[in-house]
Amino acid sequence: MLEIKHTLCPSCSVGCGINVVSYNGEVVGTNSYKRHPINEGKNCLNGRNSIDMYKNKLKNAKISNSDVDFEKAIDEVSNILKSNEPEKISVICSGNNSIEEVNKIKEFADSNGYNIGFYADNFVNIAGDVASYDEVENASNIILIGDILYENPLLGRKIVHAKDNGANVYSFVENASVTANISNEVCGSLDDVLDKIEDSSLVIYNHVESSDDLDKINDITVKNNSKLLAVFSKCNSKGTANIITPSSKEEMVDLLNNSDVLLVFRDDIKSEIDFDYGKIKNIISFTPCSNSTSDVSQIVIPISSWLENDGSFVNAMGLTQEFKAVIDSDDLSEIEVIEKIQDKL
Amino acid sequence: MTYVLAKSKNSEIHEAGECGGAVTSIFKYLLDENLVDGVLTLSPGDDIYDGVPTFIADSEDLISTAGSYHCAPTMFGDLIQKYLSDKKIAVAVKPCDMRSIDELIKRHKINPENIYTVGLNCGGTVSPITGRKMIDLFYEIDPDDVVSEEIDKGQFIVELKDGSKKGVKIHDLEQEGYGRRNNCQRCDIKIPRKANIACGNWGASEGWTFVEINDEKGEELIKGAQKAGLLETKSPSQDAIDARSKVEGIMIKLSKKTQDAIYDKVNAMEEWNRCIRCYACRDVCPICWCHENCEINKSYFDESQIPPKPIAFQGIRLSHMSFSCIDCGQCDDVCPMDIPVSLIFDKLQKKYSNRTGYIAGVSDDIKPPLYSPAKEEL
Numbered sequence: 104m105l106e107i108k109h110t111l112c113p114s115c116s117v118g119c120g121i122n123v124v125s126y127n128g129e130v131v132g133t134n135s136y137k138r139h140p141i142n143e144g145k146n147c148l149n150g151r152n153s154i155d156m157y158k159n160k161l162k163n164a165k166i167s168n169s170d171v172d173f174e175k176a177i178d179e180v181s182n183i184l185k186s187n188e189p190e191k192i193s194v195i196c197s198g199n200n201s202i203e204e205v206n207k208i209k210e211f212a213d214s215n216g217y218n219i220g221f222y223a224d225n226f227v228n229i230a231g232d233v234a235s236y237d238e239v240e241n242a243s244n245i246i247l248i249g250d251i252l253y254e255n256p257l258l259g260r261k262i263v264h265a266k267d268n269g270a271n272v273y274s275f276v277e278n279a280s281v282t283a284n285i286s287n288e289v290c291g292s293l294d295d296v297l298d299k300i301e302d303s304s305l306v307i308y309n310h311v312e313s314s315d316d317l318d319k320i321n322d323i324t325v326k327n328n329s330k331l332l333a334v335f336s337k338c339n340s341k342g343t344a345n346i347i348t349p350s351s352k353e354e355m356v357d358l359l360n361n362s363d364v365l366l367v368f369r370d371d372i373k374s375e376i377d378f379d380y381g382k383i384k385n386i387i388s389f390t391p392c393s394n395s396t397s398d399v400s401q402i403v404i405p406i407s408s409w410l411e412n413d414g415s416f417v418n419a420m421g422l423t424q425e426f427k428a429v430i431d432s433d434d435l436s437e438i439e440v441i442e443k444i445q446d447k448l
Numbered sequence: 449m450t451y452v453l454a455k456s457k458n459s460e461i462h463e464a465g466e467c468g469g470a471v472t473s474i475f476k477y478l479l480d481e482n483l484v485d486g487v488l489t490l491s492p493g494d495d496i497y498d499g500v501p502t503f504i505a506d507s508e509d510l511i512s513t514a515g516s517y518h519c520a521p522t523m524f525g526d527l528i529q530k531y532l533s534d535k536k537i538a539v540a541v542k543p544c545d546m547r548s549i550d551e552l553i554k555r556h557k558i559n560p561e562n563i564y565t566v567g568l569n570c571g572g573t574v575s576p577i578t579g580r581k582m583i584d585l586f587y588e589i590d591p592d593d594v595v596s597e598e599i600d601k602g603q604f605i606v607e608l609k610d611g612s613k614k615g616v617k618i619h620d621l622e623q624e625g626y627g628r629r630n631n632c633q634r635c636d637i638k639i640p641r642k643a644n645i646a647c648g649n650w651g652a653s654e655g656w657t658f659v660e661i662n663d664e665k666g667e668e669l670i671k672g673a674q675k676a677g678l679l680e681t682k683s684p685s686q687d688a689i690d691a692r693s694k695v696e697g698i699m700i701k702l703s704k705k706t707q708d709a710i711y712d713k714v715n716a717m718e719e720w721n722r723c724i725r726c727y728a729c730r731d732v733c734p735i736c737w738c739h740e741n742c743e744i745n746k747s748y749f750d751e752s753q754i755p756p757k758p759i760a761f762q763g764i765r766l767s768h769m770s771f772s773c774i775d776c777g778q779c780d781d782v783c784p785m786d787i788p789v790s791l792i793f794d795k796l797q798k799k800y801s802n803r804t805g806y807i808a809g810v811s812d813d814i815k816p817p818l819y820s821p822a823k824e825e826l
Binding site: 104105106107109122124126131132135137138139140142143144145146147150151252253257259260263264279280281284285365441 | 486488493494495497498499501502503505520521527530531532542575576577604721722723724726727728731733753755778781782783784786
């Protein structure tokens with residue numbers, strides 16, 4: 104029958120609540136979760152479309168693009184792991200994983216001596232104080248790097264509130280954008296927009312070109328007694344970064360270069376890191392639905408989606424939020440799959 | 449038009465209901481007699497500020513839904529049309545819910561034979577987060593200590609765990625930007641007379657629900673629940689009828705005043721400058737149901753342009769359905785950019801209504817404009 108349950112949106116790191124509608128045990132839609140303190144029932148298109156992950160779920164495990172029995176695929180994974188040197192095996196963790204999953208992945212990698220890599224939008228070595236969303240709404244001087252209003256609109260909304268309250272907003276963003284439309288001034292370069300920082304400003308970014316740029320942003324912000332808010336593209340990158348140190352693009356490429364076996368957990372690393380993935384002997388993806396990385400994987404293991412799991416995410420401002428499964432699942436969770444593989448090693 | 453005062457004869461329901469438990473008893477009657485597959489109503493989620501739409505198929509589960517939720521601005525028309533159109537259901541409806549159902553019946557998206565509508569008089573709803581903030585700020589009470597809330601005699605009143613109550617004038621809250629949602633402040637349909645019955649506490653004495661019976665189906669509901677031994681009724685006095693009418697009249701007058709003050713102030717072009725083309729306003733709109741064929745999805749519009757050109761985005765929706773806007777405010781509630789969408793659409797509906805007499809979801813026997821057999825084929 105019709106059921107509406109609360110959960111968290113997995114489409115970025117803002118940490119919005121969302122209601123999921125199910126009918127006779129199938130996910131059929133979303134509905135606004137107006138009691139949620141962060142987004143008050145408002146969700147962006149990505150958030151509302153996040154249930155597509157459930158609708159497009161993989162039905163079978165795959166080896167070399169052919170459907171195979173799940174147990175056979177697990178056996179094959181354990182055989183590969185046993186027949187390769189641990190130092191040539193790399194585990195890719197993701198901001199798409201819950202805190203509980205990240206802990207399990209790290210434990211799995213550490214106990215077997217595997218390398219571990221975690222990429223978080225090239226945001227590494229984030230320094231200084233992290234701004235809360237309340238502080239965004241009450242800020243008087245805001246520096247935006249990236250199209251925050253379009254890409255993270257429920258944080259963007261808080262910037263609009265700050266603007267309505269009299270804040271100055273300066274942005275380094277394309278001129279034809281909603282972020283530009285609400286800015287007092289659109290700056291032509293990163294240096295120009297950083298020049299607008301004054302004491303007690305807020306610097307919000309969702310995109311940086313390089314680690315050098317990130318260092319520059321960090322240094323100037325800290326020197327000006329200001330606060331930062333890094334908006335990650337994945338729901339739990341902040342929480343994952345508390346457990347596994349994020350790597351830069353260059354570090355990720357080094358890791359891939361040194362890997363004969365790549366275990367990718369709930370991630371699409373191929374879409375983010377430019378690399379010749381054909382060079383890696385075995386790529387094994389653990390994912391609820393196919394993506395560009397699973398498309399180049401020798402083995403694909405289906406795992407349950409976030410809608411079918413309990414867990415917790417840490418949002419961009421550092422708040423840990425718990426969520427409950429909104430639907431029953433026949434699939435094994437990522438944690439159960441890891442335990443199954445570990446048992447065979 | 450017939451009026452009765454009603455209350456539940458079931459002591460548990462009587463105790464749990466906001467004013468005598470008449471509505472819950474009527475739902476129990478419908479479920480127990482197998483006249484419906486289920487009842488669509490609200491049940492508490494995270495706390496009393498969180499009303500979650502819930503489909504109840506067993507009357508034993510109804511007790512958890514008793515009471516009112518002024519901080520749950522939900523919309524049922526949309527849910528019925530999308531997920532329950534093949535079921536026989538009963539539903540508790542605010543005036544805007546009822547107006548949406550009426551518009552969807554006109555569009556053949558809801559079968560009137562499949563639905564019992566139990567109307568709830570409505571002075572307005574409060575967004576849950578706004579409700580919590582204003583209780584903290586104006587009542588100096590921890591919102592988590594509140595066990596129930598009500599709107600009565602122009603006040604938003606909260607009751608605490610220890611049984612004490614505190615009220616603040618809604619006018620004072622709204623002067624400071626709190627209180628009811630903006631669309632509720634200008635809404636001039638307070639009693640859902642298109643519902644089979646309209647229930648509320650206006651004009652009712654303590655422990656009773658004042659019921660306006662609007663049609664034959666409504667008459668059957670009251671008589672059936674009485675016959676089943678679930679409902680006790682009596683006739684209201686003329687004073688009670690007059691008191692209810694007075695409350696409605698005052699509320700409508702206040703709403704008209706708000707309309708006059710606000711319609712000219714909105715600058716649509718400036719507001720749309722923040723639009724991120726997320727389609728949330730359209731997707732949540734209970735009147736917009738033809739999503740697959742929606743013109744604003746068509747490839748002849750440049751989808752990459754953000755914000756979109758108003759004439760090619762909002763303009764199309766305005767021309768397609770603003771005359772049927774029921775001012776439910778759902779579009780405001782879901783807009784990530786806080787664009788006052790319902791104000792812009794409602795303003796146009798009022799203009800249309802002033803010229804043609806067509807009030808969306810209220811006018812009888814009039815098809816919505818631009819509605820034709822060709823449209824039905826979509």
